[in-house]
Each structure stands twice: as C-alpha cells, then as structure tokens.
Amino acid sequence: MMLPHPSQFCALATDIDGTLLRSDHTVSAEVLQAIGALQERSFPIILASARLPASVRKIAQSLGMTGFYVASNGAVIGQGSNLIHRNSIPSETLVSLMHHIQQVLNLKESSIREGTTQAVTVNYYSEFQWFISQHSPRVEEEASIIGLEPDGILSFSATAMPLMDKVLLMCPSEDTLSIQEKLSGFQTELMFSVSNPGFLEITAPDVSKASGLQTVIETLGATVREMVCVGDGDNDRLMIQQAGWGVAMGNGVPALKECADQVVATNDQDGLLEVMQWLLDDMRESHFSG
Numbered sequence: 001m002m003l004p005h006p007s008q009f010c011a012l013a014t015d016i017d018g019t020l021l022r023s024d025h026t027v028s029a030e031v032l033q034a035i036g037a038l039q040e041r042s043f044p045i046i047l048a049s050a051r052l053p054a055s056v057r058k059i060a061q062s063l064g065m066t067g068f069y070v071a072s073n074g075a076v077i078g079q080g081s082n083l084i085h086r087n088s089i090p091s092e093t094l095v096s097l098m099h100h101i102q103q104v105l106n107l108k109e110s111s112i113r114e115g116t117t118q119a120v121t122v123n124y125y126s127e128f129q130w131f132i133s134q135h136s137p138r139v140e141e142e143a144s145i146i147g148l149e150p151d152g153i154l155s156f157s158a159t160a161m162p163l164m165d166k167v168l169l170m171c172p173s174e175d176t177l178s179i180q181e182k183l184s185g186f187q188t189e190l191m192f193s194v195s196n197p198g199f200l201e202i203t204a205p206d207v208s209k210a211s212g213l214q215t216v217i218e219t220l221g222a223t224v225r226e227m228v229c230v231g232d233g234d235n236d237r238l239m240i241q242q243a244g245w246g247v248a249m250g251n252g253v254p255a256l257k258e259c260a261d262q263v264v265a266t267n268d269q270d271g272l273l274e275v276m277q278w279l280l281d282d283m284r285e286s287h288f289s290g
Helices: 029-040 053-062 091-104 110-114 137-146 173-182 209-219 234-242 254-259 271-289
Strands: 011-014 045-048 068-071 076-079 082-086 121-126 129-132 166-170 191-196 199-203 227-231 245-248
Touching: 011 209, 011 271, 029 045, 029 271, 045 053, 045 209, 053 068, 053 076, 068 209, 076 209, 082 209, 091 166, 121 137, 137 166, 173 191, 173 199, 191 234, 209 227, 209 234, 227 234, 227 271, 234 245, 234 254, 245 254
Parallel strands: 011 045, 011 227, 045 068, 227 245
Antiparallel strands: 068 076, 076 082, 121 129, 121 166, 166 199, 191 199
C-alpha cells in the first residue's frame, strides 16, 4: 500500500476508547511522547469521542492538550472548560423519543422506586452533565471508566428538562440492532450509531463525529480532506470516510476496516503510534532537509 505524503495533512483526529486508550484505559508512554512531539510542532490533535464533554476535557487536560475537542458523538465541540458549539436534540423530538422508548421497551418508572434493574438504561447528556434512568451495573462500569458519576436520575415523566445533546441506550449487545429497529420511526428526525457493543448513540439529525470535526477543521482554516482520522467503532465510519486519510485500528469493527484507507495495529499494540510516527518522520525529514 502506498501511503500519501504526510505534508498533505494539517491535523490529526483520533477516537479515544479503543484507539488512543489501551484496553486497560491507559495511554502508553510511547503514544504520550508522540503526542508531545506533535504538539511541540504545533500540529493539532483533535480528540473525537462519544464520551460526554467533561470526560473528554479531563483526558485532554491530562495530555496537555489545549485545542478543540469533539464530544457527545459530535453534538458538542469544546476547548478547555468552554463549549464552543452545541447541536442539541430538538425538545419536542426528545419528549416524543422518551415516551416511545418507554413504551416499546416496556420500561417502568416503578423499577426505580422498587430498586430493580431493567435490561436497558437510558442515559441523557446535556453539556457537562450526565443523567440516567436508573442505576445499573453498566452505569457503574461506565462511571469507573470515565472517572465521573452521573448527575442524577431523570424520570420518563419529567415535565421540565435541559436541552439534551445526546441520548445513549445501554442495552444487551445482542439486542442493539433490534432496539434500533424499534426506533426506526425516528430515522429521519435523529441520528443513530453504535459506539460499543450494547451502546446505541442517538443525536440530532446529521450530527456525528464527522460533522463535529468538519466544524472544527473549518474553524482552523482547513478542510476535512486535510485531516487524518483514526478510529475503531461504527460511529467512526463517517469521519474515516470523509477524511483525507482514514485509518482503522486493528481492533476495529469489520465495516470500518473495509472503508478505511489504512488498517494499523490494535490499540493494545499502539496502532495509533504508527500514524503519529509517520507524521513525525516527515516533519523530521523536512527539518533536516531545510
């Protein structure tokens, strides 16, 4: 495979879970060093994740990143503690969706009061806040991974609620597609994608990591064709397809690998480092030749 010349690109966008992070949710020393080297050369690295902004901001800060990031699967763009752009779910659509989810999935308010756990947990994301329909093992696992606790429980019958940027259904992985089919009546009003097995992401129409990155790169005065994008999940597909060079991780889903320009090693083998070293090698060559 012939790689394009790195000088064609002016920014790198990377997914977080399964791409930047290893399976133990850490960043390797080698990747950390490469991030630092790219930042020293003022080469933008943009985190693009389905995580809520508070979690993405926390990771960015730990890596010394001060630039833009894309969160909530593209619905939110932030920089440090500031949210630059939001594309929230229309309020009427959200209310209709919540009612429909409760009906078709047979979710009962009483289970919250009785302390029983249902198979599906509904998660709501509004700016830096995270609300849930119930406490569950999946919620506890997610809280442990991202290092944040939910801000509260949101009732299906709530009459007043903040604007929501994203809804996430945590469900048994084998039921993800069937649940999406039950919500097919909203296909023209909302955007659906799968970020992890059993994680069905719902955002406003035409909102994705790809749309968020397009907003960011245009703010930086460039185009998406001048970006390198790296990911591993189904929700990374659009950003991989629109990028000038789209890279799938070795641990990525088959459909992503099929549409990617390049497939690198897994996240546990530092596949992202291959991309960073390719960019850095060209910068070093340019420096010495100059």
